[in-house]
Amino acid sequence: MRPQPARVPHAASVAGGMVVAALLAVAALPAATPRIDLDEIEPGMRGVGVTVFSGTAREEFGVEVLGVINNVMGPRRSLIIVRLDGGPLAETGVIQGMSGSPVYFDERLAGALSYSLGSFAKEPIAGITPIGEMVATDATPMQVARRRASAIAFADGDRVHLAAAMRRAFARTEPFAGRPDDVRATGLNAGEAARLGTQLQPIATPVLLSGFVPEVIDLWASAFDGSGFVTTIGGAAAGAATQSNGDGAPLEPGDAVGATLMRGDFAMTGTGTVTMVDEDRVYAFGHPFYNLGRASLPMTRARVTTVLPSLAISSKITAIGDTVGTIDQDRSTGIYGSLGGGPTLIPIDVTLAAADRELTESFAFEVIEDPFFTPTLALTGLLNTLLSWTEDLSSASTLEVTGAIHLRDGHDPIRLHNVYAGNGAALSAAVSAAAPLSTLLGNRFLPVELDRIELGITTRETPRTARLERVRVDAPRPRAGDTLPVTVSARTAEGELIVETVSVRLPRDLTGRVQILVADAETLQTRDASAGRQPQQARSITQLIRALNRTRQQDRFYVQLLAARPGAVVRGQPQVALPSSVRAVLDGDRAGGDVTPLTEATLGEWDVPTGHVVSGSRLITLTVEPAGSG
Known part of the structure; x- marks a missing residue:
């Protein structure tokens, strides 16, 4: 049995346009909500909608x-x-956060x-998304998850570039119809129907941000621009818990409801309104949240603290309460859980x-599991932690990141x-x-x-940085099988000289022209990408994890021994010094995408830790004589 708000006589709203503040009454609906079919709807019919304008009281x-x-298309x-x-x-006009408000005709x-109609609408x-379409969508199983964007390819840069990448992921909101000719109407002339069909867009979803510094809020506001989301600032409702303790009434049609993305010391939740509750099944929003398809988001209570009026478009400001269920579908006609x-x-x-x-502080938060949202939310939480913690530190500070992603x-x-060091250290650490x-x-191998x-x-x-100054190889006539001392010298930002020596062992069968490359991690990453040696070339989840665990570090130089031995990256694994007959066979398989040719072989790699973020590279060419010659 579900309570409804008290009804205000229709004449009051028709005659005077008076403010209606009908509070919750004790009348109840039957266990199964009566529905009106779309073909029964006629122009001029009057009905009532139910939503929350303040607190938790449902009003009409x-x-x-x-x-x-x-x-008629799509x-x-x-x-x-x-x-x-x-x-x-x-x-206020239509209010952001009203998405899902149930509308009744003849009860x-x-x-x-x-x-x-979006911003600056005159009336x-x-x-209204018909309830029949919502029920039919929820009843139709989804074979594969859908989403409007794939995961962001994160790369070092500034917050402007990050916001742009996130904005591309949050595709712009699409109107109900793409073209006027796609619209057919009942009760409206063709011109008005075409105008409305191409201008009506999903009511923007307020996304509540709690615990974030202004820089991160601005980042999300920029990412959401034009995407059907709008940032609001708030917090948890009094007494809110991570999970519901079982107290309190269940969700009712017209209640505010939240779809949580992140919770803990930092929280992020999209809010809308419950449309229908059928036994334990909840229907809400009437349009997608992010069109995830299959989903797994905490469903929460929400309290409306105020409605923020605006000439552009008004929005509900909410506080988030207990988790009361799971949203498992995010589809074109609404969210369901x-x-x-x-x-x-x-x-x-x-x-x-x-x-x-000698200060230490800990932060804890949780995020949903999703190829787009998980890394984006993790970055957001980590960046927020760093910006709030280091706001009084020099912009040239140094950050050392350690940790593990457990599977x-x-x-x-x-x-x-x-x-990481310098002005972009916080963002680089988060990335x-x-x-x-x-x-x-x-x-692309299997779900993880x-x-x-x-x-x-x-x-x-202090900025702990150093630049490569000199590389010296103390071997006037190197021979195959020798061990070469390679001395690397770097100068710190304070002028201190760092000198380290690494022993490079030459293979016993190596003769002729070879090169020794000393470089920072970023330089080698660029070389590897151009040669096809990168995690994306992995051919199994095991190879991918191994490649990610071999990510080079920025606090050391790397010494590579290179030789002109043609080979290939085959199914993610480098193969060097291949016979010409094998290379010919592999060349025939290149169209399949599993083979990337290599013109030189990396015969060995050594690292030189420095305790500083390093930069620079040097390439030295040597001629190796046969063992025992001379």
Whole structure:
């Protein structure tokens, strides 16, 4: 049995456009909500919608049917076009966060308020997703997950480039119909129907951010621009818990509801309205959240703290409450889930230590598991941690990142260790955790389940950087099988000279011209990418994990022994010194994409730790004589 808000006589809203603030009454609906079919909807019909304008009290607003439009192309969907009145709508227009508000005619459910004309609309015209389409969508199993964008290819850069990459992932909101000719209508003339069909867009979803510094909020606001999301700032409702303790009434039609992406010390939740509750099944929004298809998001209660009016478009400001279930479908006609326990999220624990101050602090948050959202949210949480912790440090500070990404199903963990310095250190450190997550979750071999992520970050107030100054090989006439002392000299930002020597063993069968390359990690990464030696070339999940664990570190130089021995990267594995007959066979297989030719072979690689973020490269050419010659 589900309570409804008290009804306000229709004449009050029609005659005076008065503000209606009908509070919750004790009347109840039958266990099965009566529904009205789309073909029963006619222009001029009046009905009521239910939503929350303040707190948790469900209130009514008036609706008048203008007509019905159909998109005859693409998804072949329908919208009931209505004009809204009552409540604060005369001043606010359609409010972001009203998505999913149930609309009734003759006490029968018609559907979910879901579309609006967007910013600076002159009157509150809205679209209703028919409840029949919502139920049919939820009942149709989804064979594969859908999404509007794949994982971001994270790379070092500034926040402007990161925001642009995120903005591309959050594709722009599409109108109900792409072309005027795609629209057919009942009760509206063709011109008006075409205009509405191409202008009505899903009501933007407010995404509540809690615990974030202004720089991160601005990053998400830029990423959301034009995408159907809008950032709001808030927090957890009083007494909110991670999981529901079983107290309190279940969700009801018209209640505010949240779809959580991140929770803990930092939180991020999209909010809308419940359309229908059928036993333990919850229908909401009336349009996609992110069009994930199959999903696994915590479903939460929400309390509306206020409605923020705006000439552009008004928005509900909410606080998030207990988790009351799991959202398992994010589809074109709404989000759907079941009441009960929430899903398991991925815990991320971050420990920060200031080496110069003997200070330590820990942060903990959880994120949903998804190829796009997991790395993006991990980056967001880590960047927020660093910016809040290091805001009083010099922009030239140094950050050392260590940690591990733990996997399920017996896979080896991804080990993280790197050092960053300078103005972009915080973002680079955050990317160092997000990039392998993106590669791992976006792999084409098999789904990978994450268990947990543990990160430790040590900050130093001074810029620990060094530049390569000299490379010396103390071997005037090297012979095959010799061990060459290679001395690497680098100068720190303070002028201190760092000198390290590494022993390079020459193979016994090596003769002729060879090269010794000394370079930083970024230089070698660029060379490997051009030669096809990178994680994306892996041919199995095991190879991919191995490649990610071989990621080079920025606090050391690498010494490579190179020789002109033609070979190939075959199914992700370098093969060197191949006979010409084998190379000819492999060349014939290159069209399949499993073979990348190599013009030179890396016969060995050694690392030279320095304790500083290093840069620079040198290439030395030597002639190796046969063993025992001379």
